[in-house]
Amino acid sequence: MSRHADAAPHSTGTPDRHPGKDTEDARTAVTVFVALGANLVIALAKLAGGLFAGSPALLSEAAHSVADSLNELFLLASLKRSNRAPDSRHPFGYGKERYFWSLLAAVGIFVMGGCFSFFQGIEALRSDHSETRTGYLVGLAVLAVALVAEGSSLIRALVQVRGQARRSGRSMREAVRTADDPALRTVLAEDSTACFGVLVAMAGMGLHMITGEVRWEAWASMIIGALLVFVAYQLAKESRGQIIGEAADPALRRALRRFLEEQPEIDTVTTLLTMRLGTRSTLVAARTDLVGGLDSEEVEEVLVRLKSAIRAQWPIADQVFLDVTDASPNDRERARRERRQLDETVAAGGEEPGTRQQEDAE
Structure with missing residues (x-):
């Protein structure tokens, strides 16, 4: 929480x-x-x-x-x-x-x-x-x-x-x-x-x-x-x-989710939504539960840094929205289930986290 x-x-x-x-x-x-x-x-x-x-x-x-x-x-x-x-x-x-x-x-x-x-x-x-x-x-x-x-x-x-x-x-x-x-x-x-x-x-x-x-x-x-x-x-x-409105390809979604989950300030990524806005543009919206002990100024700094990092690593993700929320047990279970499904989808498709969509944008 x-x-x-x-x-x-x-x-x-x-x-x-x-x-x-x-x-x-x-x-x-x-x-x-x-x-x-x-x-x-x-x-x-x-x-x-x-x-x-x-x-x-x-x-x-x-x-x-x-x-x-x-x-x-x-x-x-x-x-x-x-x-x-x-x-x-x-x-x-x-x-x-x-x-x-x-x-x-x-x-x-x-x-x-x-x-x-x-x-x-x-x-x-x-x-x-x-x-x-x-x-x-x-x-x-x-x-x-x-x-x-x-x-x-x-x-x-x-x-x-x-x-x-x-x-x-x-x-x-x-x-x-x-x-x-x-x-x-x-x-x-x-x-x-x-x-x-x-x-x-x-x-x-x-x-x-x-x-x-x-x-x-x-x-x-x-x-x-x-x-x-x-x-x-x-x-x-x-x-x-x-x-x-189609989601970004599974490899890009998995890479984004893994990136957010690896951040020390993030406890859980409860929701990650994407939508392709064109051949060069993708919307990314995520709800995250941050670790405890952060004040409003620190939260602001974390969100700004994460947005900049996402833009730098995936230029095609040019519309990024990050929301801070408190994750319930159901949210955490759903997040784990979505993570497993993404892993299975990418494994079945044989795609790597570099992502076709990002490669075509560069």
């Missing part, structure tokens, strides 16, 4: 800029611009080829590229708007703007890409359309060019992820799986899906040309639609979770 004067919760000031993260944002912007340029050129080529060849699969791919182009504009808006400074209406900043615009991008993939592809496939099944050999060859040539362009954009995104992996000491696979930036994650999803979709469209057109049966292209179009719907759902689910 604490034996000290009451103290009000303490917080940090406004978040600092992270030069390293600004550089990463610039890299992401270049990646998005490359994807936008590729998709605009590809969309026009696919549309022209699809109209010339009368290919539902090619028209589906054109819709896919148009949707991707609009989504890149959403992502560019997210990069700009999420970096605005905090103000009186948004004291924690605009970091979550990035998740909102990524959600709109996911909706665009679903509506303009997935639904249109299904429509083209169903329409093709109802028709007995057949194209000349020249039309097929034109369509396949357009898709081949599209594959090169989409592949180039995908390689650019993967190069950025590889750089992140090298700087954080992670494997390439782990860096792709845990990419925090929704803009980069969306470009990766779009470009990888586009490359696979082009291959499916080429297979459908080729089988249509060989067999004379349009159903092959129709099924290719619907496979592309199903793929786009799945990707849109996954991206929307990620964005939804971040907009609602």
Whole structure:
């Protein structure tokens, strides 16, 4: 039980800029611009080829590229708007703007890409359309060019992820799986899906040309639609979770809890809450029971020192609130249970207390 004067919760000031993260944002912007340029050129080529060849699969791919182009504009808006400074209406900043615009991008993939592809496939099944050999060859040539362009954009995104992996000491696979930036994650999803979709469209057109049966292209179009719907759902689910408010990753939470519990002035950390406010910002709120014998001035000094230490060790934790409370037996038991759960979660995930989230912010 604490034996000290009451103290009000303490917080940090406004978040600092992270030069390293600004550089990463610039890299992401270049990646998005490359994807936008590729998709605009590809969309026009696919549309022209699809109209010339009368290919539902090619028209589906054109819709896919148009949707991707609009989504890149959403992502560019997210990069700009999420970096605005905090103000009186948004004291924690605009970091979550990035998740909102990524959600709109996911909706665009679903509506303009997935639904249109299904429509083209169903329409093709109802028709007995057949194209000349020249039309097929034109369509396949357009898709081949599209594959090169989409592949180039995908390689650019993967190069950025590889750089992140090298700087954080992670494997390439782990860096792709845990990419925090929704803009980069969306470009990766779009470009990888586009490359696979082009291959499916080429297979459908080729089988249509060989067999004379349009159903092959129709099924290719619907496979592309199903793929786009799945990707849109996954991206929307990620964005939804971040907009609602997700906790920091378990390794960061465990590291913060251990740091506080190791302080000689702290008897028990009764509650530790975190929430990601953006790709460069995390809120940390903790209730602590201090050891006895501290007066109000000493409590003040302890809280200020702890806040500064947290900010120094974890710059991404830029909003820190510390509250002093008296821990009950139930509070202590809950704290022990939460500590065990965090240890088990981190052990199961194989993450170390350096934390992916902190590494990406540096």
